[in-house]
Amino acid sequence: MKEGQERKMCVLQEDQELEFYYELASRALNNYNMPETTVYFLQKSDTVTFKLESSSGVYLLKIHNQAQTRESIESELRWLQAIKEDTDLVVSEPYLNIKGHLVTEIMRGDTPFLVTIQHWIEGEVLNREPTAEEALALGRLISTLHKHSREWERPEGFSRVSYDLEQLDATVQAMQALVTHGIIADNVYVIYQETVRMMKIEIEAFPKSEANWGLIHSDLHESNYVVHHDRISPIDFSACGFGYYLLDLAETCQHLSRENRRILVHAYGEQIKLPDQLDRLLEAFILWAVIRGFAFHAGNPDEREYLSETVPAIAEAWCSKYLQDVRFLFTG
Template sequence: MFSEIDYEVIAKESLKSYSIIYEELVYLGKSDNVTFQVNTFDEGLKYLIKIHISTNSIKTKNVIESELIWLEALARESNLVIPTPVRNLKEELITEISTINNEEKINMTLYNWVNGEVLNREPTKNETTSLALLMAALHKHSIQWNIPEDFKRPIYDSDNLYTSLSQLKELLNLELITREDFAIIEESVRKISNVIESQKSSQNSWGIIHSDLHESNYVFYNDSSRPIDFSNCGHGFYLFDIAETFMHLSIENRKIFISTYSNVHLLQENYIEVLEAFFIWSIVRTFAFHTLNPDEHKSLSENFPSIIQNYFIKYLREENFLLS
């Protein structure tokens, strides 16, 4: 197990592959990636380093590279401010670095830093409008973009939903949720799977999505929203992208978001029904992700009963909850 100092050594070694003169590295955190902010002697020029430590299959080299290919396309073909990848001296998107003991190689990527502030509160009306326009712009690009043949990213479909359910079952095995509550989750997942299978994967409904645009993955700069951390981007329904963001918005802001987004991107007639199904899917996916961290188990156990009551049971009873 590497320490923060070990990762800093790896980060400094990787920067030798770039034409960058840096002043200091600032450790940001560790999850699927270890991240550092790279400060240069020019106060306005910063970078982000990602050291890819996850052994998850979606983090293989060709999958990571596909994420960066989309980011490069967004940088070329849209007006969005995004974490644009920086190619190394060999013009490669990914730099392979040997570990300290030289036993394995680690993938490392570098991005231009996106200036802005993370909101530690509910967005205002204007901020929500900006966020909706941001998502509409991402989807507009996705609709028009010709995906390369060797593009490899996760697919958010029924299989992905059931994978999350399997991960979530760990809470049942650890007796952190009741069998009754897990049965409700299973029934909800079956119903959501039917909704997923009934959707038409048309150009206007399905494409490359961010899939994780919550309050920690967008920043605001001069009242304009900017997306960051595309590490979970993949193939999915545009409504699933919205549902993920809705998990972190109030009902009033969800209404503002839908009103703004629909002026740019036409929504299907039964969008509320589908959004509510995908909203529950987003909860399953989010809680499943947190089961991987034992430090989160106590919080998950405490929160699940109210989540079951407020969302899953209402969903199974076909009581609208997303916009009312």
């Protein structure tokens, strides 16, 4: 097949796939008490998402990954409901179907698809470094989530993934694909293996107590919070699960400037007591967040150029310092 024909086939397949998802979304809407609605496709990643506009409001429709269970999706949405009821955070609360259920099942042949609708959160994703005021608000936002996690009595049957040390082992193993495909050199991968070995020693000594471990967002980077006037709202809780609170803090910190890291950590620490030897420990969790991101993108051909540059750069800039017990959190 010639290159032009291949492109046409690819476009045709994409059109057919999009038509398929539009049909699922349309059928799902029959299960909701919603006035005439205009449906806009947003994107396909782990989930397929649509924006819904109707006279009753604006909403987000998700067709969930088939690897997700009803129990896991319902658990995510129940936490969002509780955050909405118990805190002053503005979050994307679920919109119930006509049966009063959080999740709608749509059958296509013998295959079930799980669909949810949530209220749309107004705001813009930042395409710049946050201001000092925004970094302060982020620290307070994360502390509010963690305080709620500590105090909330989870309902029976609540089920979410755990981000434990076994998961850390799995992520660094997934990075082996970068060596296999010639994206990074073997000696770079060895640096990450040694870094993880040291991180595990550090983290294993950190008690998995109620003060340190609980329900976290786990993916609160710059694409997963939006700014509307002076308000910052967390979005996309699809990766929420049980983990160390410092991992949540680290996920946000890794993307910030040194000064904004200081501001965010200070704001968080005003609400929640931070552990002794914080710098070294938080650096371990920042490296965990970085490695998890690399592992996530390792199988994506579109990310190879980025990974070929960034993975060795982080090994030199951060991993090497961590292995030498040289601080980088607020200095690099």
